Amino acid sequence: MAMEIEREVSAGTVEQRMVYESGNEMAAYAAQQINYHVMGYFPISPSTEVAQYLDLMKAAGKHDIKLIPSDGEHSSAGICYGASAAGGRVFNATSSNGYLYMLEQMPVQSGTRFPMVMNLVCRSVSGPLNIHGDHSDLYYALNTGWPVLMCRDPQAVYDMNLIALKLAEDPEVRLPVLVASDGFFTSHQKRRVQTFASREDVQRFVGEQPPLGFAHVLDRNNPITVGPYMNEPDYINNCYQQSVAMYKAGEVFDRIRREYRMLTGRDYPVLDLYRMDDAEVAVFMMNSASEIMKDVVDQLRARGIKAGSIAPNMIRPFPEKEIAEALRNVKAVTVGDRADSYGGHGGNMTHEIKAALFTHGNRTTLVISRVYGLGGKDFYAEDGHEFFKLAMDAAKSGYVERPFDYYGHTAGNWEKAPKRLLEPLRPEDLNTGLITVSTEEESGRLKVKVPPVRQLTNKPKRLAPGHGACPGCGIFSGLELFFKGIEGDIVALYQTGCAMVVTTGFPYSSHKATYIHNLFQNGAATLSGVVEMFWERKRRGELDGLGLKDDFTFVMVTGDGGMDIGMGSAIGSALRNHRMIILEYDNEGYMNTGAQLSYSTPIGHRTSTSNVGAQQGGKAFQHKDTAQIMAATNIPYVFTGAESAPQDLLKKAAKAQYYAQHEGLVYGKLLIACPLNWLSEEQIGQTLIDQAVNSCFFPLYEVEHGITAITYDPEDKNKRIPLADWLKHMGKTRHLTKPEHADTLKAFETEVERRWRRLKARHEHPDL
Numbered sequence: 001m002a003m004e005i006e007r008e009v010s011a012g013t014v015e016q017r018m019v020y021e022s023g024n025e026m027a028a029y030a031a032q033q034i035n036y037h038v039m040g041y042f043p044i045s046p047s048t049e050v051a052q053y054l055d056l057m058k059a060a061g062k063h064d065i066k067l068i069p070s071d072g073e074h075s076s077a078g079i080c081y082g083a084s085a086a087g088g089r090v091f092n093a094t095s096s097n098g099y100l101y102m103l104e105q106m107p108v109q110s111g112t113r114f115p116m117v118m119n120l121v122c123r124s125v126s127g128p129l130n131i132h133g134d135h136s137d138l139y140y141a142l143n144t145g146w147p148v149l150m151c152r153d154p155q156a157v158y159d160m161n162l163i164a165l166k167l168a169e170d171p172e173v174r175l176p177v178l179v180a181s182d183g184f185f186t187s188h189q190k191r192r193v194q195t196f197a198s199r200e201d202v203q204r205f206v207g208e209q210p211p212l213g214f215a216h217v218l219d220r221n222n223p224i225t226v227g228p229y230m231n232e233p234d235y236i237n238n239c240y241q242q243s244v245a246m247y248k249a250g251e252v253f254d255r256i257r258r259e260y261r262m263l264t265g266r267d268y269p270v271l272d273l274y275r276m277d278d279a280e281v282a283v284f285m286m287n288s289a290s291e292i293m294k295d296v297v298d299q300l301r302a303r304g305i306k307a308g309s310i311a312p313n314m315i316r317p318f319p320e321k322e323i324a325e326a327l328r329n330v331k332a333v334t335v336g337d338r339a340d341s342y343g344g345h346g347g348n349m350t351h352e353i354k355a356a357l358f359t360h361g362n363r364t365t366l367v368i369s370r371v372y373g374l375g376g377k378d379f380y381a382e383d384g385h386e387f388f389k390l391a392m393d394a395a396k397s398g399y400v401e402r403p404f405d406y407y408g409h410t411a412g413n414w415e416k417a418p419k420r421l422l423e424p425l426r427p428e429d430l431n432t433g434l435i436t437v438s439t440e441e442e443s444g445r446l447k448v449k450v451p452p453v454r455q456l457t458n459k460p461k462r463l464a465p466g467h468g469a470c471p472g473c474g475i476f477s478g479l480e481l482f483f484k485g486i487e488g489d490i491v492a493l494y495q496t497g498c499a500m501v502v503t504t505g506f507p508y509s510s511h512k513a514t515y516i517h518n519l520f521q522n523g524a525a526t527l528s529g530v531v532e533m534f535w536e537r538k539r540r541g542e543l544d545g546l547g548l549k550d551d552f553t554f555v556m557v558t559g560d561g562g563m564d565i566g567m568g569s570a571i572g573s574a575l576r577n578h579r580m581i582i583l584e585y586d587n588e589g590y591m592n593t594g595a596q597l598s599y600s601t602p603i604g605h606r607t608s609t610s611n612v613g614a615q616q617g618g619k620a621f622q623h624k625d626t627a628q629i630m631a632a633t634n635i636p637y638v639f640t641g642a643e644s645a646p647q648d649l650l651k652k653a654a655k656a657q658y659y660a661q662h663e664g665l666v667y668g669k670l671l672i673a674c675p676l677n678w679l680s681e682e683q684i685g686q687t688l689i690d691q692a693v694n695s696c697f698f699p700l701y702e703v704e705h706g707i708t709a710i711t712y713d714p715e716d717k718n719k720r721i722p723l724a725d726w727l728k729h730m731g732k733t734r735h736l737t738k739p740e741h742a743d744t745l746k747a748f749e750t751e752v753e754r755r756w757r758r759l760k761a762r763h764e765h766p767d768l
Contacts, residue, residue, distance in 0.1 A: 010265030014205075015197040023157040023186035026193055027093060027119045027179070028053035030161035032063040033195075033202040037088030040068045040079025042098060042565070043596040043609065045131045046183040047121035050093035052594070052608045059613025065091070069597055069609060072521055072565035077102035077109070084114035084176070085226050087216030089165065089209050091116065095183055096123035097519055099137045103144070109176045110145030111242060112227050115168035115214075116176045117161065118146075122287075122338075123183040124375045126519065128506070129496065132376020133183035135286065135338035139348045141178055141316075145242055147249040148316040151181040152272070152287050154191045156313075159266055162196075166206045166256050173249045174214070175242070178316075184376055185288040194264065205263060250317040257313075270319040272311040275301060276326050279308030281391040284353060285336040286311060289372075289379045296384035307388055318352050324360035327353075331395035332366040334387040336407075338373045345404045347371055366394045370407040377408055418507040422464055425512045427550065429460050431487045435650075437658045445704055446658060450650040456484045460512070462492075467510040468502035472675035472682025474689065475499050475585050478643045479557065482583065482670065485653025489513065490553045491530060495523035497560035498592045499585065520558075520565040524573040524582060527556045531578045553657050554578075559585035559672065561598030563626045570667075574633035577664035581656050584626060584667070587674040595677035599624035602697070603751070604744040606732040607677070617741045618733075622751050630667035631703040637666045638703040644690035648700055648711050655702070671698045679731025691726035694719045696756040701763070708762035723749050 009018070021029070027050045031039070041051040057063055070076035073094055083090045094102065099120055109116065122138045124130040141148055149164055151157045157179070164177040181187055196202045210216070215224045230238060254270065261267040274294050276282065283293050290311030300307040310326055310333075312319060327333055337347020344351065346369035354367050368390045373379050386407070394400045434451045462483045463476060475498060483490075493516040494500040500517055503510035518526040531554050537543050538551075558566060563584050570582055589607050590596040597607040602623040606612045610619040631638040637659040641649035649670075656666040671692055673685030680688060692698040693714065700712040714720040724745065727733035736745045762768040 010194060012261070012263045012265040014201050014263045016194045016264065017197045019193050019195055020190055021154060021193055022049075022188050022190050023151065023154040023181045024049035024121065024188065025053055026154045026158035026195075027161055027181075028057070029195065030158050031065065031091050032057050033199045034089065034162070034165060034206060035063050035199070035203070036065045036091040038066045038068060038079070038083040039091045040070050040076040040083065041092055042070045042073045042076045042094070043590045043593045044073065044095050044098035045593050046123060046133070046187045047093040047095040047098070047119060048593050048596060049187070050119060050121070052596070055609045055611050056613075059611040059616045061613070061615040067609070071567065071599060073098040073101040074105065074521075077105035080116055080118070081105060081109050081114065084109065084116045085112075085217050087210055087214065087218055089116075091118070093119040093121060095121045096131070096137045097126050100125060100140060101521060103140060106141070106144035106146060108227065111238065113174045113242070113245070114176065115165075115174055117164045117168060118176065118178055119157075119161070120178050120180045121183045121187045122180055127517070129501075129517065130375040133185050133187075134374045134376065136340075136374070138180050139339045139341070141180075142348060145246065146176050146178045146316065147173070147246065147253070148178045148180055148314065149253075150287055150311075150313050150315060151179060151186060152291055152311060153186055154189060155193045155266070156268070157181050157186060158193055158195055159260065159264070159268065160313075162202060162205060163253070163256050163260055163268070167249060167253055169207070169209060169214075170252045170256075173245050173252050175245055175249060180287070182288040189288075194266070205260070247317050250314065250319070253314055268313045270312065270314045271322045271326060272313055273326055274309045274311075276308035276310065278306055278329075280306040280329070280331050281388060281395055282308045282310055282327065282330045282333045283336065283384065283387045283391065284310045284333055284349065286315070286338065286349065289336065289338070292379060292381055293384050296381050296388060299381075299385075300388060305388075305392070315349075318356070320352075320356040320359065323353055323356040324362055327357060327362065327365045330365050332368065332391040332400075334368045334370060334391045336373075336387060337369065337371050340371045340374075340406075345369070350404070366400050367403070368394055368400050369404040371405075372407040383408065421508065422512050425460055425462070425489070427489055430489065431550075432456065432459055435485060435487055435654050437654050445707075446655050448651045448654045450485060450647065450654055453481070453484065453646045453650065456650075459484055462490065462511070462513055463503060464510045464512060468505065469498065470674075470676045472673065472685050473498070474643065474673035474685050475559065475587070478585060478670045478672050479583075481643050481646055481649055482641065482653045482668070485650040486553055486555075486657050488550045488553060490555050492516070493518065493523055493527040493530070493554075493556045495520050495556070495558045495562045495566060496592070497558065497562055498587075499557055499559060501592055520562045522569050523556050523558060523562065523566055524569040527554055527580055528573045528576065528578045530554060531580050535579070551661055553660055554580035556580065556582045557585065558582065559587060560592045561590040561596075561600070564599045564624070567626070567629070570630070571633060574630055574635045574665050574667070577635060579660050579662075579664055581660045581666045581668065582630075584669045585672040586626075586669055587672045587677075588623075589674070589677060591674050591677050595674075600626065603748050604733065604736050604741065606735065612735050617735065617744050622747075625755065627667065627669045627703075634706060635665045635667060636663040636705060638668070639666075640669045640671075640698065640700055640702075642671050642689045642693055642698065642700060644686050644693060645700055645712055652702060652711075655704070677732070680729060684729065688726065688729060691721060691729070694721045695723045695726045695752070696720060697723060697726065697752050699756060699759055701759060707766045708759065708768070710759065710763045723752055
């Protein structure tokens, strides 16, 4: 769509300035100007940037928002709920499955009537995994009790974020509000945007907080009970009051947008109607695609066709009367849904428009439903013409030939099904006979013999070359080294993360063995189900005809912060003691979404959500010791490993396989270099890992049946180095060597030393 500057520059009574920013940047900037009290968040594409931009501004001292990195979206929603209940202004941003993970919290927030603002940067819902923009997450929001505002461009993201808070806190509403924009379209699209020139004007517009009448849990003179148990009569009354507030939100929104128009010159009526006064055919679309339709309307008008377009600025409450009025004289309308309501013969917007027409006595306007743009599939002007053609054909014939269908898809053809490119690994090639594991009679501990790595070079790789990892990525060299110590067939589950994304771009896969994917928070539980089904089907004799000479080894590969959001599932699997291996590649951050901090990120390290500036110096708290956490569940075997110590890792892999096949769950942790986000030279990855081990930051040890043994002691080898010698080679930590960050470095050194001494004590005293 060609940009017209006169359409983008508006005049009002408040001083404004022009910027050139994306939707995510404008959401963050609006939050910064409001200066919320708290933001609980968890990174997920494409909404992650909102927290990143706020963290950058925080490092520079531009706002006072307390940014709380959670261990998953479910907990981020809990943080926001608790902060709202404590009487402050609260902000959040999420996308896709992250929104679904927090979904059960959404009705709690609205049902107890605590205001907040959340940006939903809309994205496809898995599975299969797709990170691009459609509305499949947004449609889950329709029944949560949150008013929903829509944003067609970055300007609307900024404006709606300001309007949303005022709407949420209005005494007649008192509901949390969702602001929805299109992921990777609006979220990353750069456009001219007008903003309030001063924070003071923003805060005058949104008003004082908290307004009178907002009870909260920090008022000792007015103690309250939040979220009580309610029986039927009280519960239905509570829901009725919430329903009244939701419909009131439509009226209040109209009042606020008129006030906003006076201040800024920009107007957001509940429906954005374009040339609908005398339209005979129309298209209804939401957000970014709706702007394309305006050009299409102009082109059709030039040909004498009375076309018009409709786009909502608010879909909860649904503008039923306004829709019915806009379509009163329209012969046919094509409704574009960027998500399907599977089995419902149309998307959600289609059904709600049909209901609006029926309710208000319109029996003549024909409605055509098309699901389009799923997975971020682009929508162009020529597609808009096709949507209008559907409406024009229906208007001419007086009936709709296909009331519901998909648009832009390709029909399947079994003759063109993808062919296998990689031959399955043969068991005889995977069993070298060079690795032996036996049990010592006296100690009961395992005795392992592994050959030098060079003798295992003929063993086939589990992953084919050609994956899309960054140059210097340590994930696959580390995984392949570990897999050299595993004999026979495996079934691997990969949680979402770099290792998953770069190896499985449909229709190709780098995996030569059976591979499963599930999301961060449920990987261990999913593999647990696979494991138990294997053993049960084997017990029943149902696998006898599959040529299984030996048992599978089941391996879950996790990383990129997967042991934050996925820790609960992993602990549950450990307590049940399923016969499987959980292998964590620790690259010290959520690298697959842009290097945000994870709980495994060490203190002081710079990430995209722990920036370095005048007001902060990297991550503010110490790193998570997942190996020790898992050891506390009393599973048979826990280990740490590094590719800089190959023989040590091979032995641990062989032990891991034995325990996983004979006794129960195994947990292993590998430190992995990430040159892109560690800001280090790609060729020194293994050197950095070696330095991390020799500085005692990442000690190599195992916990076998509860007994700890250090398998490499840099002090005994006279190879221990200062922590700073490791840190100075990475851009993400170079600032720690400067005097102004001396306290953080000292805190890091003290913690590393404390953990090392405790580990040595356990090594020396088996009962610890």
